Amino acid sequence: MKSKKQNADFLHVGELLLAWYKIHGRDLPFRNTNDPYKIWICEIIFQQTRIEQGLNHYNRFIHRFPDVQTLAQAENDEVLLYWKGLGYYSRALNLHKAALQIVQEFQGKFPENYNDILSLKGVGKYTAAAISSICFGTKLPAVDGNFYRVLSRVFAYDFDISNSKAFSYFSELALRMMPENEAGHFNEAMMDLGSEICRPKNPKCGICPLNKECLAFNLGKIHEFPMKSKKAKATDLELNYYYVECDSKFLIKRRGDDFIWKRLYEFPTEVPAEFKTEIVHHKTILHKLTHKNLTVNIYKVILHKEEIFKNFALENGFMTTDLEESHQKSFPKPLENYLKWIEDAI
Ligand code: SF4
Structure with missing residues (x-):
């Protein structure tokens, strides 16, 4: 896995993905901005909500709270009200707390550094990497379930994605795939491929830009990947x-x-x-x-x-x-x- 040839293979897959994204990437309202506030709001909303379902909420939220200051000054109840219908209300409470944190600790300016972004209430490694790559060009993969699924399938890796080391394992692979100076677009490309083409069920392999390279597809073993041990029963x-x-x-x-x-x-x-x-x-x-x-x-x-x-x-x-x-x-x-x-x- 560490040979030069294999690193070039990883990069080749990353470049195919990026080329596909530049033609087929989704035209979404938050794709035309580098404003970290807007990218943050969209990342939090769309963590647990499908784009089609959450788009109106995103637009309404941004219209009412167009910047960190407005959000920080709002009443808790009003923030929750604008979240109504999205569920997982702790996300809205954390957004509100983090807006206050930005005002108090960062003088109202959205932090640019990955670790500072990660220190915001409710922001995990995925969101911090998404914001810092999309808005500030930091070379970091925003690893989530899409990365796990796509990389497991393309390289036929049987690494258990419920293993606590999965995040660092897939982050390292993703870094090798990432073309220089394209971190933000690369992460967005993976989001789009994972939700539109390489879906958990019924992936559209016939039109996938990675189908020639994809081992799981070529071995007829798509449904064996990603590998995941059984969930604890509810x-x-x-x-x-x-x-x-x-x-x-x-x-x-x-x-x-x-x-x-x-x-x-x-x-x-x-x-x-x-x-x-x-x-x-x-x-x-x-x-x-x-x-x-x-x-x-x-x-x-x-x-x-x-x-x-x-x-x-x-x-x-x-x-x-x-x-x-x-x-x-x-x-x-x-x-x-x-x-x-x-x-x-x-
Ligand atoms: S070929 Fe199929 S399984 Fe492989 S990455 Fe593309 S959509 Fe996913």
Whole structure:
């Protein structure tokens, strides 16, 4: 692997990829800019969201928060609101914290150095490498699942991608493929090839620019790569919520910073014994998180005495809201679906 000839082979594959990208790369709004703020926002949004699904969110977010200063000055609730629909809300909270960090530690100027970028809240090695290569030309591969999949297939490497050394292993390979002064375009090319051509399922090998070099394709073994040991099984978790209503108002409270759904709003999870005569089981919603299968039971409690409703809210730190006002708040997906469901039923 370390011979000159093999290094030239790696570079040849990198050049084929780049040549393909220059003709077939996707025309996306964030491709026409080197503004690190915009590249950062797009990298965070599209980490867990498909481009087609997240593009409107990206445009709206950039329109409302066009620069670091505007984002840093915004209220937490508003940032979460603009994130609504993208899920994984901790990403929005981290963006907000990192914007404040840039203002406080970097005098409001987006850092240019890889390690400084990596020090920002919520920014991992992949995102830091993507920003520093695309915006500042740093020669670093932005290694993610696309790199693992494409490189495993092209070179028929049976390196287990769930191994903790996979990142450094594939980073070293990717560096050998990277043509000089083209780090940003090379990383973007890999993103596009991985999502448009060398997809996890049904790769389009017939039109792939690497099909002549690709060992897995030529050996008829595409589905053996990338190699990955079995995932840990998701565990089951049951949650109970109470939608406590009085005169079209209901109770909510903001979650803390621990466990899932950080800083989002939720309903009470317990109610006093005297409410129990008013309870009906209203809906059960099944929801999957990365490592958990959730069963969310929602019970409806209708209180007719406002005094009891208000006292319970006061003593337990709940705020009151109504369906219309709740649109301005961010809820975990199952509760958001529940609210939509009761709204549609009215
Ligand atoms: S030939 Fe097929 S498997 Fe190989 S890199 Fe291209 S799309 Fe992926």
